[in-house]
Amino acid sequence: MFEVASKESERLADLPLGSVATVDCVHQSVPEDPIAKRLRDLGFVSGEPVRIVAAGPIGGDPLLVQVGFTRFALRQGEARRVMVHRALPHTE
Amino acid sequence: MSTLRIALVGNPNCGKTALFNLLTGSRQKVANYAGVTVERKSGRLTTPSGRTLEVLDLPGAYSLTAASPDEEITRDVCLGRLSGEQQPDAIVCVADATNLRLHLRFVLELRYLGLPMILALNMSDSAMKRDIRVDRNILEKELGIPVVETVAVHRGGASSLVSQFDRDLPEPALALPEGADLHAEVNRILEAAVSMPSRTAKMDDAIDRVVLHPVWGLAILALVMFFMFQAVFAWAAPFMDLIDAGIGAIGTFVGDALPDGPLRGLLVEGIIAGVGSVIIFLPQILILFLFILVLEESGYLPRAAFLLDRMMVGAGLTGRSFIPLLSSVACAIPGIMAARTIQDPRDRLSTILVAPLMTCSARLPVYTLLIAAFVPQQTVLGVFNLGGVVLFGLYVAGTFFALAAAYVMKRLRRTSEDHALLLELPSYRVPNPRDIAIGLWDRARIFIVRVGKIILSITVVLWVLSSYPVPPADWGGTAIDYSLAGRIGHSVEWIFAPIGFNWQICIALIPGLAAREVAVSALGTVYAISAASDDAASQLLPIISSQWSLATGLSLLAWYVFAPQCLATLATMHRETNSWGVVATALIYLFGLAYIASFITYQIAVALT
Ligand SMILES: Nc1nc2c(ncn2[C@@H]2O[C@H](COP(=O)(O)OP(=O)(O)OP(=O)(O)O)[C@@H](O)[C@H]2O)c(=O)[nH]1
Ligand SMILES: [Mg+2]
Numbered sequence: 254m255f256e257v258a259s260k261e262s263e264r265l266a267d268l269p270l271g272s273v274a275t276v277d278c279v280h281q282s283v284p285e286d287p288i289a290k291r292l293r294d295l296g297f298v299s300g301e302p303v304r305i306v307a308a309g310p311i312g313g314d315p316l317l318v319q320v321g322f323t324r325f326a327l328r329q330g331e332a333r334r335v336m337v338h339r340a341l342p343h344t345e
Numbered sequence: 346m347s348t349l350r351i352a353l354v355g356n357p358n359c360g361k362t363a364l365f366n367l368l369t370g371s372r373q374k375v376a377n378y379a380g381v382t383v384e385r386k387s388g389r390l391t392t393p394s395g396r397t398l399e400v401l402d403l404p405g406a407y408s409l410t411a412a413s414p415d416e417e418i419t420r421d422v423c424l425g426r427l428s429g430e431q432q433p434d435a436i437v438c439v440a441d442a443t444n445l446r447l448h449l450r451f452v453l454e455l456r457y458l459g460l461p462m463i464l465a466l467n468m469s470d471s472a473m474k475r476d477i478r479v480d481r482n483i484l485e486k487e488l489g490i491p492v493v494e495t496v497a498v499h500r501g502g503a504s505s506l507v508s509q510f511d512r513d514l515p516e517p518a519l520a521l522p523e524g525a526d527l528h529a530e531v532n533r534i535l536e537a538a539v540s541m542p543s544r545t546a547k548m549d550d551a552i553d554r555v556v557l558h559p560v561w562g563l564a565i566l567a568l569v570m571f572f573m574f575q576a577v578f579a580w581a582a583p584f585m586d587l588i589d590a591g592i593g594a595i596g597t598f599v600g601d602a603l604p605d606g607p608l609r610g611l612l613v614e615g616i617i618a619g620v621g622s623v624i625i626f627l628p629q630i631l632i633l634f635l636f637i638l639v640l641e642e643s644g645y646l647p648r649a650a651f652l653l654d655r656m657m658v659g660a661g662l663t664g665r666s667f668i669p670l671l672s673s674v675a676c677a678i679p680g681i682m683a684a685r686t687i688q689d690p691r692d693r694l695s696t697i698l699v700a701p702l703m704t705c706s707a708r709l710p711v712y713t714l715l716i717a718a719f720v721p722q723q724t725v726l727g728v729f730n731l732g733g734v735v736l737f738g739l740y741v742a743g744t745f746f747a748l749a750a751a752y753v754m755k756r757l758r759r760t761s762e763d764h765a766l767l768l769e770l771p772s773y774r775v776p777n778p779r780d781i782a783i784g785l786w787d788r789a790r791i792f793i794v795r796v797g798k799i800i801l802s803i804t805v806v807l808w809v810l811s812s813y814p815v816p817p818a819d820w821g822g823t824a825i826d827y828s829l830a831g832r833i834g835h836s837v838e839w840i841f842a843p844i845g846f847n848w849q850i851c852i853a854l855i856p857g858l859a860a861r862e863v864a865v866s867a868l869g870t871v872y873a874i875s876a877a878s879d880d881a882a883s884q885l886l887p888i889i890s891s892q893w894s895l896a897t898g899l900s901l902l903a904w905y906v907f908a909p910q911c912l913a914t915l916a917t918m919h920r921e922t923n924s925w926g927v928v929a930t931a932l933i934y935l936f937g938l939a940y941i942a943s944f945i946t947y948q949i950a951v952a953l954t
Contacts, residue, residue, distance in 0.1 A: 287412060288765045294408040295767065296447055298528045306550075310559035311655040315664070315766055317557065321446030322544050326651045326664070326768040 263339065265318065266332035268305050274337035276301045276320075282334060289334055296321045297335050348389075349514070350399045350431070352422060354455060355439035356448045357381075357405025358771050360467040363497035364439060365402035368507070372787060375780070376641035378668060379405060379769045380686035383415040385422055394511045401433060404685075407447075409454060412765075413688040423458055435461040435514055437506065442472035442479055442494070443546075443772070445539060449531045452488065456518040462490045463515065465506055469494040471772070476542045483538040490518050498777065549772050556645070562652050569645075573636040574740055577629050577709070578733035584628035592621035607812070614873035615808030616801065622869035622885050623796050623862050626710040630792055631785055633706055637675055638784045642776040646671065647768055654766060660748040661755025663687060664766055666696040670747065673703035674740070677914045681921055689764040695751045697918055698931055701909050702747035704740045707861040711905050712739055714865055718890035719898040743906055750934070800866050803856045807867055811852070811874050825874050844904070844943035845897040845951070854910070861910050896950035903946040907939035 262277050279297050281289045297303070297320060306324060307317040315326045327335075353361040357379030366373055369388030374381055386402040403422055404415035411417040418427075425432030438455055440448035452464060466472075466479060485492045493509055496502030521530060556562050596617045603609040640646055646668050654664025662670075665687045673680030680700045687693040704712075716732045723731040807830060816827035825831040833855070834848035841851050849871045857864030869885045889898070909915065909931055919928050 287410075288767075290410060291407065291412055291765065291767060293528075294410070294450065296450070296528065301528075307553060307557040307651075308559070309655050310563055310652060315651060315654050315768075317553075317651060317770065319545065322444050322541075323447045324545075324549075324770045326647075326654065326766055326770060328654070328658075328764075328766045331765050331767060 261338060262336045264333050265303065265305075265327075265335035265337050266316070266329050268337065268339065270305050270308050270313075272339060273302065273304045274339045276303055277336040277338060280334045280336060286334075288331060292327075292331060292334060295325060296323070302340075303335075303337060348397045348399050349435065349510075350401065350433045351435050351437055351510070352401040352403055352433040353437050353439055354403055354419060354423060355405060356407055356441070356444070356451055357769065359405065359439045359441040359444070359448060360495075360497040361405065361439045362402050364437075364465065364467060364495060364503060364506075365400060367497050367500075367503045369400050371402075372783070373402060376646075377644040377771050377774050378641070378647045379771065380415060380668070380683070381405075383418075383682055383685040385418055385427075390507070390510075392507055392511045396511060398510060406451070408451065412767075413686055414693075415685040423455070432458075433460065435463065437463050437465055438490075439465045439467050439495075441468045442466040443468055443475060443477055445479070445535060446531060449534060450527050453521060453527045453530055456488075456490075456520040459517050459520065461514040461516065462518040463506070463509055464488060464490055464492045465495045465503075466492060467495045467497050470496045470499070475546055478540045480538045484534070487534045487538060488518075491515055498780075546772055552773055553648070553770075556648050557651065562648075566649055566652055569640075571737060573633070574737040575729060575733045576636065577633050578713075578736050579730050581628040581632050585625050588625045588627070592617065592625065596621070610812060610874070611805065611808055615804055615870055618869040618873040618885070619804030619808070619866035620796055620801055622714075623710055623800055623866045624793075626713065626862070627789065627792060629709050629713065630706050631789060633709070634675060634785055634788045635781065637671070638781050639776050640671075642774060642780065644771045644773040647770050650768060651770065654768075657748075659752075661692075661695055661751040661753075662699075662748070663689065663692045663696075663764060664768060666692065666751075669696050669700060670703050670744075673700040673705060676705050676707070677701045677703065677911070678917045681914070681917050684921070688767075691758060692764060694922065694927070695754045697921060698754065698927065698934075699747040699750045701911070701914055701931065701935060702743050702750060702907065704743040704906075705861070705911075707911065708905055710862040710865045712736060712902065714886065714889070715898050715902050717886055718893070719895055739902065739906060746906065746938070750938075795860070799860050800863055803859055803863050804866050804870055807852075807856055807870050808874070811871055825871065830871070843947070844940065845894070845900040845947035846904075846943075847893070847897065850897075850901060857910050859912060861905070864910070894951075895954055896947050899950050900943040900947035903942040904939050907935050907942055909935035909939075 265274070268274060276297050276299055278299055279289045279292045301320055304319040305316055306319050309315045315328045316332050317324055317326050353365055355361050358377065362373050362382050363375045365371060365386070365388060366375065368390045371388045373386055382402060382404045388400050390398045390400055392398070401422065403419040406416040406419040409420045409423060411420045421427045422430070422433065423436070436455060436458065438452045440452060455462065472479065481492050481494065491509055493505040495506055521527070556565060596613055599617065600609065600613045603612065650664040650667035653667055657664050657666055669680045669683040672683050677700045680703065681697050684693050684696045684700070687696060716735050720732050720735050725731050725734055810830035811825050811828045813828060816824050820827055830852050831848070834852035837851050838848045849868065852871050853864045853867035856867045872885055872888045915928050915931065918931060919925060
């Protein structure tokens, strides 16, 4: 979907507003992490494009993330579990 | 042949309940956010060919690996684990046709149940508007189950589903091999069967840019809330005057028509004064519900939850508590039940415990009466009604103390692990006026039935207690002093004297335990009897404003901000937590706060006036 992509993996929580990225994986913060499982069920799986749509008024928390055709609000804690690589801006 | 049992299963907010209502003619609650349905509901449907089916509506779930109590219900029903209930004979998977990337995954997961399945592609009207094309034939082939399109909010919008019920049940769905990548499979099917010009609705993006803006978003939220409470106060006034005049006329008419005696006393002082004093609040309650219904259907509520999440976490709750707490503004009972959608058990418990502090609509009669008696009729800042501002202040106070109480609970439990939010924000929708009208009509009916049953019966009992025994001829005081209720009121007066309550209020508080607004009807009855004059008995307001001190009025207001005077709420707390400890905690802390707040209010007001 995106021509150029950066190689480095970073955390979804660290992306600036409006950026587009592709999911690499979801980390478990504990073994059998139910939150990680739920994130995967909701569509945070390798190769899925995501976009940061909005951020909460205080400290940018929670984040509003578009994944698939759906928008989910994730707190920093959840967004830190999702590793992504960012799409670099197109040069058109 | 026994009736087939069919369960509606699907992701949250895909329209299962709307479909259930359409199929069975029920009126379960439908609203535009995830987690409206939190219970299993059942209904019946007879198809055109005469087949009878039992239809189950279930809470929405993202997965059978349940993350919250409402999802557990869906899981247990699907797996046949609910006690005393067999697995359903077939499953109607409901999926939102505009949200298939998410919803098809759950459909694939449900195939592992090995039950006959039908897929209902709901919201096909919205899909059409957004130019989303779903090839039904390819989808049927890929999924191996019948697929029908439905529009759950149109009459006849489920006819294709109903005619599917008339055929033989499809073969049990075949599952993918264990451990298959369901997401990859969904993407493959979407590629083959669905064309979609854009992933999001343009309208949603445009509205969200404003509504979720860090500054404008909060300003809009504050404005919406303020406007709502201002409207409750200002718009209702003319209707309330009308009802008041009507009740006064009826009271006079009946009073004149009947001879003096117990029957006239019961009718005029008991029933007309008591019930009339509560019925008058119907316009306010309907306006409040008008706002709540429109907000619920618009899709704005989860946005408000998003904006407030951080603050709610600071207070020891979660953004997900917003909807339960806002529902508690209508009534704490559905609010406490809505807390089932909160995943974390401690957040859920805090939400349940503080929900009664949110100002429920049953407090409106009490607040309005006291405001009318003690707050001068004035306009502030040119447009706002001072009474409306005070009312808004009382709502703010309730909310503030709810958050403060949650904060204290958070401090007491002292854990700080992170909880998930994972809240879906739905598409905006324009509320359908017909649905809103039906919703309001239901509320009006519930209110009137409640007045008719609880308030009428308590009023009659109270009238008897306040009129008998009849004092002997040489009794010096008033008749009500001699009556049973009068004696009870006098005997507990000392407890409430430090907070400024007179014995009439003490009497009213006791039946007020059954339901808050009963306190108003009880005051109506008690004062009507003690007035002992012949003028129309429905005039509670002038009596209160002339007989109570300002300090007493304010103290009673403060009492009502906190006091857990509603047995049904306490019963719901017990049902939802299965613990008397929780109920006892709520009782003690809420009555404690009520007494302390009233004491402080009263003493300060006495000192100042
Ligand atoms: N346009 C359109 N809107 C629909 C349709 N079906 C349902 N809705 C709307 O979708 C929203 C959700 O409907 P519900 O029936 O409450 O959804 P649900 O699946 O029961 O939701 P939960 O109980 O939370 O799982 C409401 O705002 C409905 O008015 C449909 O076919 N077309
Ligand atoms: Mg529902």
